[in-house]
Amino acid sequence: MANQLNQLDQIFAALADPTRRAIVMRLCAGEASVGELADPFDMALPSFMKHIHVLEVSGLVQSEKSGRVRTCRLSPDALLGAEDWFQQQRAIWEARLDRFEAYVMKLKKERAGAKRPSRTTKRKGS
Amino acid sequence: MANQLNQLDQIFAALADPTRRAIVMRLCAGEASVGELADPFDMALPSFMKHIHVLEVSGLVQSEKSGRVRTCRLSPDALLGAEDWFQQQRAIWEARLDRFEAYVMKLKKERAGAKRPSRTTKRKGS
């Protein structure tokens, strides 16, 4: 569980780098070798490999070596885990907005009630 | 546009830290002063303020000072921006899965057609 949270640290940290986001985007379209992945980047291979390693440690990417070529693939579960975090926050945020709106509505009603001698009966809004 | 991408860098980097994620989660529930936000953390104020600053630069949080108290609130747009990134990746991923599945289906059909005269229909496993 604390492990899970730590995983979130690593996933977000991994995605904070544009090179690594590009790798993830590339892998969304299908698996690829390290060489293929590295090709578009103007970067020494060892530097590039560090990015791959960060992605693997975060759990976003898995790889396996066969012969002398290492093939990388996306592991979609980790991506979903991070997406979940956003959805949870959004849910809390939206619940708050609902409460806020309800509060504003109540204020409005009270104010209206206090100011005027209730000329017409107020209906509840939406 | 490149600006937007840079924004993503900063948003993910901001969320990579558990303290800052906790701040964001706290702010989902409503605005708060720096002091209130800092209270649960065993950390010197200047250190804490750095986190607030990172969140502000990323666009996740806005704040305004009135009197001697600074009030922070979440700016949900930035959160949504990051969430969008995930959804786009997922869309690409799922499209690929669909293509892959279609490919496997085609293979199966060809193989079945070639090997056997189609004895029983296979049920989908779980």
Next chain:
DNA sequence: TCTATAGTTAGCTTCATGGCTAACCAATTG
């Protein structure tokens, strides 16, 4: 077997991050 290819390891720089203390405003409050 020799050579070229695909990664890997080791080690080095440079800069960013996350933490601290100490000293410093500037509003409130007594």
Next chain:
DNA sequence: CAATTGGTTAGCCATGAAGCTAACTATAGA
């Protein structure tokens, strides 16, 4: 006005991240 509170600025330190080169391993191909 004096003291407290809430935040800010400045500056220091340790660690880690991102890049590089050089040298190495191990497989594939000629």
